Amino acid sequence: MKYLKTIAENCTGCNLCMSVCSKLYFKEDNPEKSAIRVHRAANGSYALSVCDQCRACVAECPTQAITVNKLGVVLINKALCINCLACVAACPTGTMMTWRGGLVPFKCIACDACAKECPSGALVTEIKED
Amino acid sequence: MSANEKKYDIEKMRKAHKVLKEFSYELKPVVKGYNDRTLYINLATLEIREKPVPALMKKKFIGGKGYDLKLLWDAVSGDTRWDSPENEICIATGPIAGNTNYPGSGKSLVTTISPQTGIPIDSNVGGHFGPYLKFSGFDAMEIQGKADRDVLIYIDGNQGKVQIMEAPLEATDSHVVAEQLHEMFAANEREKQHLSVVSAGRGSEHAWIGCLNFSYWDKRRKLPRLKQAGRGGIGTVFRNKKIKAMVVKYSGLTGKSNNPVDMETLQKTGLKLHKEIISLDDKQCHMRTIGTAHLVEIMNDYDLLPTKNFRFGSHPDAKNLASWVWKDMFTQNVPDGCWFGCTMSCAHGIDNFELRTGPYKGHKVLVDGPEYETVGGCGSNPAIFDPKAVVEINFYCDTYGLDTISFGTLTGFIMDCYENGILNRERCGGLEMTWGNWEAALEMMHQIARGEGFGLIAGKGIKFMQEYFAKEYGADAQFLKDIGMHGKGLEQSEYQSKESLAQQGGYYLTNKGPQHDEAWLIFMDMVNNQIPTFEKKAEALHYFPMFRTWFGLMGLCKLPWNDVEPADNAKYPEPNKVPEHVQNYVDIYNAITGDKIDKEELIRQSERVYNFQRVFNLKMGHGKRVEDHPPYRAMGPVTVEEYESRAERYDKALKEKQNIDPTGKSTEEKIRLLRQYREAQYESLIDAVFKRRGWSKDGVPTVEHLKEIGMDLPEVIELVKKHL
Incomplete structure (x- = not known):
């Protein structure tokens, strides 16, 4: 499956990935609308959270709005989503995202946009066995 | 299928x-x-x-x-x-x-x-x-x-x-x-x-x-x-x-279809409960994997699972109907909510179930359930311990449009009458209605569907059968009354209430008849001893029926209220009310409607409707104290066999609660003494509950009470005045 691999020790906390993601999908520079999140830990290091395409949400969705494409990437069909947020609760990595006022959740689809822009090599799109 | x-x-x-x-x-x-x-x-x-x-x-x-x-x-x-x-x-x-x-x-x-x-x-x-x-x-x-x-x-x-x-x-x-x-x-x-x-x-x-x-x-x-x-x-x-x-x-459903005033609170509260269910259900009630059928072995262990027409509360073969049996039979094991966004998802199903009887014999069908009430009613109560038979009864009840609770309870009653000689093969149109005979039970149901034979009598329910058997077969009307598990004409749902006075009230002081959706107080009363006095029982028999009525005003299911509880629920006062969830309900109601109720007004909203329903019963010529009594089998042992099966328990009750030394007394005498006491206790319970509910001794809501709660519509007041 295709997924966005994170190498947290390379992260410098520039937050460019969040900016790239939210601008690409929501046309605004807003970390709340980014599918990848950068967290600063107490010791000064950074942690990155992003969907690993595990599919727990696929099983939970009552309308089958969440499916897996040929590359193994989990996608949300907005037209089928009834906004129950069950997928958000079921996500074991906390990376099925919502924003205040938003109805349909969103998530990383391993598009590679952030990885291409990352200046420190903390993000790379990879393929792994299912 | x-x-x-x-x-x-x-x-x-x-x-x-x-x-x-x-x-x-x-x-x-x-x-x-x-x-x-x-x-x-x-x-x-x-x-x-x-x-x-x-x-x-x-x-x-x-x-x-x-x-x-x-x-x-x-x-x-x-x-x-x-x-x-x-x-x-x-x-x-x-x-x-x-x-x-x-x-x-x-x-x-x-x-x-x-x-x-x-x-x-x-x-x-x-x-x-x-x-x-x-x-x-x-x-x-x-x-x-x-x-x-x-x-x-x-x-x-x-x-x-x-x-x-x-x-x-x-x-x-x-x-x-x-x-x-x-x-x-x-x-x-x-x-x-x-x-x-x-x-x-x-x-x-x-x-x-x-x-x-x-x-x-x-x-x-x-x-x-x-x-x-x-x-x-x-x-x-x-x-x-x-x-x-x-x-x-209807096409076009979204999370905003109700046009709520405060979507953020609604989402936040919903998400909180989703997470609670997903993280805790496996440690608590297993609703997502088994559903209400997880209760079977618990009820059996506490002597609360009805067996043989509520004579007993447990049976060695109940293990054949235990949760793990259903877990193995349920297919797909995916979230199965009966409405979108219900992560509790307790509606399980069995695919490709091959039917052994009836017009669909040989068909491989999808069966919804069984849920606990169906297992208790159509399984243990008529002593049917073959899980596949229970699934088949479940299927045919559903597709024929028959209530599994009433069918199960009335089948137990029929088998009890059969064993007691009130019924026999001839009177049952050739059906051998012996304990556990699932083929006869199913054939009786097929007769109902075809509109023929004994099925026509059985399908009219226990109240009808009591009168019919007494009139047609000269059966002892008092015995039929004692063992006929119905109230107001409705068959009782599937919990033993014999040892819980509060639950006897929870069943029989209901508006519609003995259904567990008003109050389930057995553990509070019997196991945890949290409501020992009449006043405390009466308070519980006020609060819980009112609280649970509110689900019916809203279009809500009761199960997510207390079939999952916050991990720290026990540290709050009155954990039985699940206070955090009560607040959730207040919050989502206000978030949708823009109203500003609190948990007290929530109860008041229910009280108005609850009392209205009681007055409605009066309007229909019912609704008084005389109809609020259980059959004695819901209160204690009717027969020698029942008493002696739990002799230690009943002897102890005689000694400790009635100061009667059971030594040397015949079982019949002990049954009589115990009954006298329990029936008197129930009358005292009614007094306390009616008082707490603002009703007269005869069970009629008083004008003062109706005014106080705001259910003083002219037609309601006019009606109660005729009965006060």
């Missing part, structure tokens, strides 16, 4: 439809959880119209069961019987219903004057019909009058159209007709999930214990699932009106 066999011709059925009446209405969005209009249909005059909801009705009756009861009250007189043309079937939701992000928000409430009790019955049911009716434009619908041939009612919530049409060719049995209609009314595969069907079945045509099935489309199984408005014979009224089915279609 017919799904795989497709023996029916949809086009032929469609062509046979003849539209008798069509009504168009203006589509409007739901505002703050309400449409403020209801739908009226008369099948005799073919009148269809919308009715505005007056401000006073909204204020006093809130929604759901409140709306149903108000509409029904206005439609019937004290002389109305279940089969009178003016009797109605009312279906309503409530302001929270249809919300997609708080678990358990998709319930419909159904009422009618019951064939079994002669008073209003209310039944709470999942499936998609209610929410789709609401988003189609109606907070409730009422169906009055009788058609002279089989009809179908179709509501198109996207076009604003209601039709009554002749429907001669569709099946009557629910698992077939639901599938036919999902296929017929959906323009494409996706639309099947935008439809819901209400149907009954052939059994409903001949029995008084008929139920309704509310469907939802299971996208993964590609079949309709069926949830039941089971209690009190609503399906019987449905078929008496010659309604074959009702269909609603």
Whole structure:
């Protein structure tokens, strides 16, 4: 499956990935609308959270709005989503995202946009066995 | 399953439809959880119209069961019987219903004057019909009058159209007709999930214990699932009106369909409960994997699982019906909510179940359930410990439109009568109604569906049979009364209440009859000893019925209230109320409606409707203390066998509670003494409960109380004054 691999020790906390993601999908520079999140830990290091395409949400969705494409990437069909947020609760990595006022959740689809822009090599799109 | 066999011709059925009446209405969005209009249909005059909801009705009756009861009250007189043309079937939701992000928000409430009790019955049911009716434009619908041939009612919530049409060719049995209609009314595969069907079945045509099935489309199984408005014979009224089915279609559901005032609070509260359920359910009630059937072994261990017509509370073979058996039988093991966004997802199913009897013998069908009540009623109570037999009874009850609780409890009663010589093979039309004989039980049900033989008598319920057996066979009326597990004509649901005085009240001081949806106090009372005095029992028998009535006003399911609890619930005062969840309900109600209630006003909203229902019973010539008593088997041992099976317990009770030394006394004498005490205790309980509820000694709500709670409508006051 295709997924966005994170190498947290390379992260410098520039937050460019969040900016790239939210601008690409929501046309605004807003970390709340980014599918990848950068967290600063107490010791000064950074942690990155992003969907690993595990599919727990696929099983939970009552309308089958969440499916897996040929590359193994989990996608949300907005037209089928009834906004129950069950997928958000079921996500074991906390990376099925919502924003205040938003109805349909969103998530990383391993598009590679952030990885291409990352200046420190903390993000790379990879393929792994299912 | 017919799904795989497709023996029916949809086009032929469609062509046979003849539209008798069509009504168009203006589509409007739901505002703050309400449409403020209801739908009226008369099948005799073919009148269809919308009715505005007056401000006073909204204020006093809130929604759901409140709306149903108000509409029904206005439609019937004290002389109305279940089969009178003016009797109605009312279906309503409530302001929270249809919300997609708080678990358990998709319930419909159904009422009618019951064939079994002669008073209003209310039944709470999942499936998609209610929410789709609401988003189609109606907070409730009422169906009055009788058609002279089989009809179908179709509501198109996207076009604003209601039709009554002749429907001669569709099946009557629910698992077939639901599938036919999902296929017929959906323009494409996706639309099947935008439809819901209400149907009954052939059994409903001949029995008084008929139920309704509310469907939802299971996208993964590609079949309709069926949830039941089971209690009190609503399906019987449905078929008496010659309604074959009702269909609603609504496309366009979103999390905002209720147009709530505060979406953020709604989402935040819903998400909190979703997470709680997903993280804790495996450690608590296993609703997501097993559902209510997880209770079987717990009830058996505490001597609460009814066996042999409630003689006993446990059985060594109950392990054959335990949760792990069902877990193995349930297929797919995917979230199975009966409304969108219910992560509690307790509706499980068994695919490809091969039937061994009846008209569908050899078919491989999808069976919804079984749930706990069905296992207790149709399994342990008639001592049927073959799980496959229980599943088959479950299936046929559903598709024939028969209530599994009533069927199970009345089958236990029949087998008890059989063992006691009141019935025999001849009187049962050749059926050998011995304990555990599942083939005879099923054949009796097939007789009900065919409208023949002993099934016709059995299907009328225990109250009818008591009178019939006494009159026709000279059976001892007192014995029949003692072992006939019904109240007000409704069969008791499946918990032993013998050792819990509070639960005896929880069952028999109810408005509609002994159903567990008002109060389940057994553990509080018997195991944890938290309500030892009459006053404390009375307080519980006030609070819980009122609190639980509120689910029925809202279109909510009770299960997510306390079948999952916050991890730290026990550290708060009154953990039995699950205080955090009560606050959730206050928050989501306010978030949708813009109202500003607190948990006290929540109870007050229910009190108004609860008392109204009690007065409604009076209107129908019932509703007084004399009808609030359990059969003695719900209170203690009726027979020597029962006493001696738990002799240590009862001897101890005589000693400790009555200061009577049982040594040297015959069992008959001890039964008499124990009974005297327990019946007196129950009278004291009634006194305390009526006082707490603001009712007279005779069980009539007082004028002062009705004024205090704000249910002082002139017609209500006028009625109670006649009885005070």
